[in-house]
Amino acid sequence: MLVAGVDSSTQSCKVVVREAETGALVREGRATHPDGTEVDPAAWWGALSEAISAAGGLADVSAASVAGQQHGMVCLDEGGEVVRPALLWNDTRSAGAAAELIQELGGGQAWADAVGLVPVASFTITKLRWLASNEPANADRTAAVCLPHDWLTWKLAGAGSLDALRTDRSDASGTGYWSTPTGEYRPDLLRLAFGREPLVPEVLGPTGIAGHLPEGASLGPGAGDNAAAALGAGALPGDVLVSIGTSGTAFSVAETPAADPSGTVAGFADTTGRFLPLVATLNAARVLDAVAALLGVDHAELSRLALSAPPGAGGLSLVPYLEGERTPNRPNSTGALHGLTLATSTPAYLARAAVEGMLCALADGLDALVAQGAEVNRVILVGGGARSEAVRRIAPEVFGAPVVVPPPGEYVADGAARQAAWVALGGDAPPPWSGGLVEEYEAKGVPAIRERYAEAREHVIDRTA
């Protein structure tokens, strides 16, 4: 029996077809997404169709699930047409709306208690407030609001009435109007943000059926991409997953919901009925892309250069806020390079500072998870940035914990496929797919890297416009 999993992520769409019982990979395909923090969902549909074709089609699968980038606001009118391009998780125009909403509900603690997170520009609820305030005609046309994975699942199921929209608790928990602690929508918060209650998708349980493909295969509930990665990588208690994709994320599977009034840790839900405390940064793999482009080298050479410079890069510290930042909440900030001397003005030192700076921002996230009660026995590194040898070898020095790297793969799409297998096979738990051999990286922690970074990150300036 075959199942399919989809990862509709920020930069691309990936499809895997696997054997339901064993998880063995049978076929895969991918296609790219356009750049930008505002994207017409039609581009995702085009990329999904291309990736499905590249993966040999879905005619022979028994079930499929879609995972996707979290938080993006997809507004639909009464007829199911998209009202405006989706605002993505990394679009910071709703930072002011986030500040308003925090103040209106009575502060961070009130939000953490109500839904498990404190609004920042990434979360859907702030985008709805921005729409109501800045594009009233588009707000008026909005009959339903859903997330990227909900919309793609609905399209795969034939784009019926708006009542057919479905989601899952992991992605619902990133909206700001669904409560992780209670497992219910908060229509009052939707009204607070948007002035009224647009239709929102029904939230399915872990193996709920969201619809069917034209050939009859069941569509699972799907998931937010980070929750799907946790399922795909088979994280155990004491593991923290760090994903280095467009976003950088650090998260673990927990038995109880997080409620961090500072907003650093977002108290998301996972795909299985548990919880997924998570810290996200806006700047991860693309920091390395940018520095490689700046130096005129490819990723392999960037990695070689970084590893040729000493730990700490001679005091050169790169603060990676190239897209503004969400953790810490500095949406208008810019990146910075501190500690430049004649000796450190070389490609090798810059490459090392880029890798270390990007990892230091994630190490701050690990600290925040620990403060919320997470154990960090080991870090599992996934995402495109984990393909860099420099990242893999420098990560334990920065994190001060052992790092394991599963074989290169598409862990979000795999998690979606494993959910689809659970839907197809039934039972109390997803099938126990065995992962491949992991590579282990251990190194003595180098606290000086983070100490220097902590000093540097206090000295950034905001963008001019």
Ligand SMILES: Nc1ncnc2c1ncn2[C@@H]1O[C@H](COP(=O)(O)OP(=O)(O)O)[C@@H](O)[C@H]1O
């Ligand atoms: N060897 C490598 N070293 C560093 N970065 C890499 C490498 N290979 C791919 N990447 C980067 O990883 C990112 C894509 O990772 P991915 O996890 O698929 O992101 P997303 O899920 O956000 O679309 C791109 O920015 C890409 O340039």
Ligand SMILES: O=C(CO)[C@@H](O)[C@H](O)COP(=O)(O)O
């Ligand atoms: O905003 C978050 C998590 O809260 C991001 O992790 C998005 O879910 C996008 O993920 P990638 O495309 O970078 O994997």
